[in-house]
Amino acid sequence: MQQQDFVQDLGQGIYAIDTAFQREHFDAAYLVVDQGRAAFIDTGTNHAVPRLLAALEGLGLLPEAVDWVIPTHVHLDHAGGVGLLMQSLPKARLLVHPRGARHMIDPKALYLGALAVYGEAEMQRSYGTLRSVPAERVDSSSDGQRIRLGCRELLLIDTPGHAKHHHCIWDDRSRGWFTGDTFGLSYREFDTAKGPWVLPTSTPVQFEPEALKASIARMLSYGPTQMYLTHYSRVAEVERLAASLVAQIDVMVALALALKADPQRHERLKAGLSAHYLSELKSHGCALTPERQLELLATDIELNAQGLGVWLDKLDKPGG
Incomplete structure (x- = not known):
């Protein structure tokens, strides 16, 4: 083999x-x-x-x-x-x-x-x-x-x-x-x-x-x-990772709701997510530079912001 x-x-x-x-x-x-x-x-x-x-x-x-x-x-x-x-x-x-x-x-x-x-x-x-x-x-x-x-x-x-x-x-x-x-x-x-x-x-x-x-x-x-x-x-x-996921989902939801009517919502969602991840990684002891951290997370930041935007828009629809 x-x-x-x-x-x-x-x-x-x-x-x-x-x-x-x-x-x-x-x-x-x-x-x-x-x-x-x-x-x-x-x-x-x-x-x-x-x-x-x-x-x-x-x-x-x-x-x-x-x-x-x-x-x-x-x-x-x-x-x-x-x-x-x-x-x-x-x-x-x-x-x-x-x-x-x-x-x-x-x-x-x-x-x-x-x-x-x-x-x-x-x-x-x-x-x-x-x-x-x-x-x-x-x-x-x-x-x-x-x-x-x-x-x-x-x-x-x-x-x-x-x-x-x-x-x-x-x-x-x-x-x-x-x-x-x-x-x-x-x-x-x-x-x-x-x-x-x-x-x-x-x-x-x-x-x-x-x-x-x-x-x-x-x-x-x-x-x-x-x-x-x-x-x-x-x-x-x-167990530790699950607790972190649940806490971060709540952070994402709070960030999104606060920006629901913001005309610059998408960019501010990205900025808020970026700041959150940098804070998380600093607490986690990550030795990579902030620039490298954001580079590795760039696709996820964009997609997470898009997904939160779609979720917010659905809240105003019947059954949302």
Whole structure:
């Protein structure tokens, strides 16, 4: 077996694969292996597919060994490569949240939505052309669903808050959740002697703060000892990080509400989020310069500000 430098062996048959999306150590896909059977959880983009297949080969597994491909949700940094990957996995089934299944069968709406934001050149650079998955190979998950992988069992639960089409996957063997974006973002560049640092993500367009806090609490009820984040990789100290996430969600909500009617709302949301993260990281003992911290967080600051803006606008609508 060959261990590639972009594959991290996390033990208990779980491997984190750096998809190289945007930068190194930003976006992870996971390969779970048990008794010679395998599942991919999140895939990254089309550009990650060669790495995913190489990771499989490096572990001495054939494509026919993969039983499941399970995106946590259908945002393109998590599921953009699903269709292309499935073309190389003849026996795999796609298990996706029921709100996301149609987007995997026909990804046109996903692509056009992202295209409107990024433009054609950036779409090709970052994502490539999305591939559809035949409907007969797609299963919709259900809350509390259990599936078999070799001799282990995986549990799926509905976890709204970041997106309505989000589920998380519990692995009792490792006492860990594959969290997608529900348990926030934790970049290894910000690790200090105090451990990892985490921040919530309110990426547009379905941020719901109370639902997100409820999803975090539900995951904690299982007594996890570790979380497998897409951004990025495994973290422990679960109780501390969960408390930080909940507190920061409340900070984000307060900031947004205070700026609800501000004509310069978006820029002031970005400024407020930037100040909050710099304060958090200073308290955490981060040795990086403030400029470098903001550089690493630039995409998240922009997307979090956008997501908070969409959430604020929904408050004025019936049922908001």
